[in-house]
Amino acid sequence: MRKEVPMFITILAALMIVFGKYFFLGDQVKVLNNMDKYFNISGTFALLIGLISLTMVHGMNIRRRKEGWYNSVVLLVVMYGYLLLGLIEGNKGTTFRWIYNNAFLNLDATMFSLLAFYIASAAYRAFRIRSWEATVLLIAAFWVMLGNIPFGEALGPWVVDGKDWIMRIPNTAAMRAIQIGAYVGAFAVAMRIILGIERAHMGGRS
Amino acid sequence: MNIFERMQKIDPRVIYIIFFLVLAIPVLFPAPLPLATTKETKMAYDFVEKMPEGSVLWIGADYGPSTVPEMGPVSKAVLRQAFKKNLKVVIFPMWQDGQALMQNFAEEIGKEMKKEYGKDWVNLGWRNEAVSVLRLTTDNILSATAGVDWAGKKLADMPIMQNLTALNKDQVAGIFEFMTGNPGAAQYLERVVEPKGVPMAVACTAVSAPGEMPFVRSGQYKGLVNGLRGAAEYENLVGKPGKANAGMGAQSYGHLAIMLFIILGNIGYLLKRSR
Numbered sequence: 271m272r273k274e275v276p277m278f279i280t281i282l283a284a285l286m287i288v289f290g291k292y293f294f295l296g297d298q299v300k301v302l303n304n305m306d307k308y309f310n311i312s313g314t315f316a317l318l319i320g321l322i323s324l325t326m327v328h329g330m331n332i333r334r335r336k337e338g339w340y341n342s343v344v345l346l347v348v349m350y351g352y353l354l355l356g357l358i359e360g361n362k363g364t365t366f367r368w369i370y371n372n373a374f375l376n377l378d379a380t381m382f383s384l385l386a387f388y389i390a391s392a393a394y395r396a397f398r399i400r401s402w403e404a405t406v407l408l409i410a411a412f413w414v415m416l417g418n419i420p421f422g423e424a425l426g427p428w429v430v431d432g433k434d435w436i437m438r439i440p441n442t443a444a445m446r447a448i449q450i451g452a453y454v455g456a457f458a459v460a461m462r463i464i465l466g467i468e469r470a471h472m473g474g475r476s
Numbered sequence: 477m478n479i480f481e482r483m484q485k486i487d488p489r490v491i492y493i494i495f496f497l498v499l500a501i502p503v504l505f506p507a508p509l510p511l512a513t514t515k516e517t518k519m520a521y522d523f524v525e526k527m528p529e530g531s532v533l534w535i536g537a538d539y540g541p542s543t544v545p546e547m548g549p550v551s552k553a554v555l556r557q558a559f560k561k562n563l564k565v566v567i568f569p570m571w572q573d574g575q576a577l578m579q580n581f582a583e584e585i586g587k588e589m590k591k592e593y594g595k596d597w598v599n600l601g602w603r604n605e606a607v608s609v610l611r612l613t614t615d616n617i618l619s620a621t622a623g624v625d626w627a628g629k630k631l632a633d634m635p636i637m638q639n640l641t642a643l644n645k646d647q648v649a650g651i652f653e654f655m656t657g658n659p660g661a662a663q664y665l666e667r668v669v670e671p672k673g674v675p676m677a678v679a680c681t682a683v684s685a686p687g688e689m690p691f692v693r694s695g696q697y698k699g700l701v702n703g704l705r706g707a708a709e710y711e712n713l714v715g716k717p718g719k720a721n722a723g724m725g726a727q728s729y730g731h732l733a734i735m736l737f738i739i740l741g742n743i744g745y746l747l748k749r750s751r
Contacts, residue, residue, distance in 0.1 A: 303615055306608035313605035361575075361601070362627040370576055375541040378573075382542030386730070390495045391488045394737040398745050408742075412735060418682070418705050419728035420509035430512060442690045449690070 276472045284464045324349070410436055480751075483744025491737060498733045502725030508717070509724055516692055517709040520677040520699025523650060524557050531649035532640060533563045534674070536664060537574030539656040543681050544577065547654050549720035550679045550707035551581050554652050557714050559589040563649070564636050565597035568613065570606035570659040575599065575626050578654075594634040601626030607659045611667040613643045644672045650698070651676040656684060665696060679706065 283305070290301030328342035336342075352369065359366045399405045416422035417433020462468035477485070527533060535554070539547045558565050567582060569575040579599050591597060600621050603609040612620035617640065623631055631637045640647050651674055653661045661678045669676050675698050680688050682703025691697045701710050704727050707720035 300615070303612060306605075306612050309608045310603070310605045313608075317604060360628060367576070371580065375544070375577075378541035379544060383545075386499070387492045387495055390730075390734050390737065391491045393734050394486065394491060394741050397738045397741070399742055400745075408738070412738075415731045415735060418703075419731050420511055420724065421728055421732065423510065423512055430514075434514065437686065437689055438693065441686050442693050445687055446690045449687070 273469070273472060277466050277469075280471075281464055281466070284460070321349075410440075478748075480744040480748035484741050484748070486737070486740070495730065495733055498729045499726045502729055503722065506722040506725055508721065509728060511705070511708055511712065511721070511724065513709045513713060514702070514706065516700040516702060517706045518699070518713070519692075520652075520679070520701050521557070521710060521713045523675070523677045523698040524554065524563075524652065525561070527561065527563055527649040529562045531563060532647060533558050533565050534643060534648045534651045535565055535567045535578065536651060536653035536655065536660075537567055537569040537578035538571045538660045539577070539654055539681075540571055540573040541577065543656045545719070545723060546681050546704045546707060547656065547679065548577070548581065549704075549718050549723075550701050550710050551578060551654055552585055552718065553707065553710045553714045553716070553720075554654075554679070555582055555585040556589070556716060559585060559591050559596065560714075562596075564640075566636070566640065566648075567597070567599040568610070569599075569602045570610060570663065572602045574654070575602040579626060594629075595636055598631070598634060598636050599626040600631075607663050607667070610643075610659075610663060614668055614672050616642055643668055643674065645674050648674050650674065653678045655679070656681050660684075661688065661691070661697070665691070669696060677701075679710075682706075 286301055286305060290296040290305060296302070325346065328346050330336075331339045331342040332346075352366075355363065355366050355369070361367075397404075397408055397411070399408055413429070414433050414436055416425070417430045417436075422429040422433070459468060463471065524533065535551075537551070555565065565582065567575075567578045569578060582597055582599065583593075585591075586593065586597060600613075600617070601624070603621065609620050617637070618631055621631065625631055625634075651664060651668065653664055653676055655661050655678060661676070661680070664676055668674050676696075677699040678688055678691075678697050679701035680703070682705070685700065685702040688697065688700055692700045701707060704720055704723050708717070708724045711717045711720050
């Protein structure tokens with residue numbers, strides 16, 4: 271029963287989505303609308319599960335005085351403190367928005383901006399013309415980088431025209447092939463799940 | 477270690493310091509750089525420009541603080557253009573951060589252009605599992621959003637919502653989607669653009685642009701604003717150069733620095749190999 275019931279629910283949900291999306295009657299009785307509402311409700315419960323799980327994991331870290339346990343204290347204080355502030359003040363609250371705009375936004379942007387330095391260092395290390403393929407890749411990358419900045423334009427219109435051609439023709443062709451391949455793969459995985467061949471999501475083996 | 481090996485193995489700390497200076501100096505002392513407009517950016521600009529006065533522009537705010545340097549300036553430029561044309565702006569975030577970020581930008585531009593919240597623009601707010609909520613808005617906006625905006629204010633009382641009940645081509649002139657990943661434009665294509673026939677233009681980060689380009693070629697996007705450069709072009713089209721133009725200096729010198737390092741590394745590699 272532990273396997274059969276989840277499998278039955280999976281198949282039923284999949285068939286309902288197919289029915290709602292591709293059949294006229296399904297559209298008329300608004301099957302997808304109801305499915306979306308159920309999805310919203312279950313997703314909201316998942317948020318609660320996340321909150322509980324995070325509290326349990328970090329609570330355990332603090333109780334057992336694991337390495338870096340004080341980070342867990344900070345996490346729990348900030349998480350519950352901000353949650354409480356949000357509940358009291360609401361989205362529009364002055365303090366709630368001040369903290370978000372002046373702390374979170376800057377911290378998040380700082381974390382991401384560090385990537386620029388790693389990318390610069392990684393590009394320097396990785397881009398070596400070891401083969402013809404690598405050479406083509408390097409030329410394309412240089413051309414697009416140069417075409418994206420005013421200095422490239424200053425060299426002549428051919429730089430920007432060339433960059434646009436790379437983006438519009440070879441890039442589009444390659445991206446289409448990758449995307450179609452990925453979607454065919456996703457369809458195959460979906461079919462395996464619906465037919466019960468793939469069971470990893472239920473904790474079993476496929 | 478000989479000179480060729482040194483050229484291939486520059487200390488990362490040296491790269492970081494040079495890169496920091498190359499990025500920081502143009503930001504601290506911005507100098508305007510000439511910039512031509514690419515076809516895709518002009519298409520996106522014209523898409524909004526051709527909307528009839530008083531019609532609804534649906535804005536998808538699907539990015540976070542990490543991409544504000546790229547997405548913030550173009551968001552402001554589009555809002556400025558929309559308010560200038562007296563379009564009614566409806567903000568719908570599928571990213572939780574998009575709600576606060578676009579609210580900040582709309583408040584700033586709205587105040588500058590004397591636009592009133594609830595009458596000229598509204599923020600529908602983020603909901604959990606927002607992709608499902610997006611599809612539900614194509615049927616009934618009030619039902620999908622539980623009838624309240626981002627701050628819990630009743631939508632039914634707002635003048636902007638009096639003639640707007642659902643996201644479809646009869647009520648919404650177009651969508652301008654600001655995206656950096658998933659959920660983003662793909663969800664709009666699948667749930668709104670194709671089934672409901674609402675046209676859409678997209679602004680995305682430069683790193684996402686290669687993946688989005690096929691949809692411009694297929695005609696499914698009515699325009700594409702590509703990264704910081706696209707944002708700078710859009711600012712120029714709107715006639716108010718801002719942070720994107722200022723950032724182009726940093727991007728330009730940053731690109732040149734990376735290219736120089738790569739050239740240096742390859743010269744070292746080729747010379748060492750030839751020996």
